[in-house]
Amino acid sequence: NTASESSYKNIDQILLDEEGQPLINRAIQGTYPPGSTFKIVVAAAGLENKIIDENFTVEDTGVLRVGDFSFSNWYFTQYGKTDGEVNVVKAIKRSNDIFFYKLGELVGVDKLSVFAEKFGLGQTLGIDLDGEAKGLVPSRSWKEKTIGEQWFLGDTYHYGIGQGFLLVTPLQVNAWTQVIANGGTLYQPHLLKSSKFKVQSSKLLSEKTLSLIRQGMVESCSPGGVAWPLFELKVKGKLLTVACKTGTAEHGGKESLPHAWITLFAPADNPQIVVTVLSESSGEGSNIAAPIAKKILEYYFIQR
16 A cells, blocks of 8 residues: 655744644653543542452443533433443443542542552553653642632542543553553553563452453443454454543533543453553544554554
8 A cells, every 4th residue: 555645835834833843752651631531540449459350330320410510421321321330340340420520539639640650640650752741640639739619529520431631651551451461560661572570569469359440341342341343353353352441521612522442352251462542632532532442452453
């Protein structure tokens, strides 16, 4: 295939493009709200702090109201439907906002932020490239100092679904997905294949927590879940079981399309590859990011 003609006619156009910003390495320098991909971390925080277990459930009411403000689940907003009783596995499978609003409230902003930092958020991971961004992990004190306002329950609800003040790099999303895939270890990312891996943190999660989150991620990529392009994915005639979490992250005003995310590993029972896709200002994660991830998986397992 021949390359398409560049929209840039000279180097000056590249350097002066403040909107497209083509020279930014988005994987390590771009910071974004992670949307529902962050529900992996919230679920882990609730389970590891023994705030919830596999038997804990929340009734999906479609909408939560706090004073004059309402916080809805995407399924209710789009289809007028609810998911009924939701436990942590089903919450990940269905990306249920009501569950994670309530779980964020139970965990609390400060405890959630401490846990997020254990996953490498709010700091550089140390990849061997210049310019890695830290992102932002909010807290009560941060908001009071930076914005001059107290932390509200609505802020916690937004935080619980990966919105609000939280900012991450795609590399950080990939890193916390690796933690689930590899059994609880956060590694320093490195560009070249090597037998030497520098461990940042180990034994971050119990086997029980890992098992529940993995189950939810597998079901998210299976019929009844939300990542429809990855349902019953076959490579070389065999079913490839994928563990994934989509995200649709709002930003800017109502006129802006959301960022589309998906983060996954495959095969789910013996991971070989971790893929994180971000498509800026493009739509829903399941509709936009998941088909891209599918092409990557097909290339990795079939064509390479």
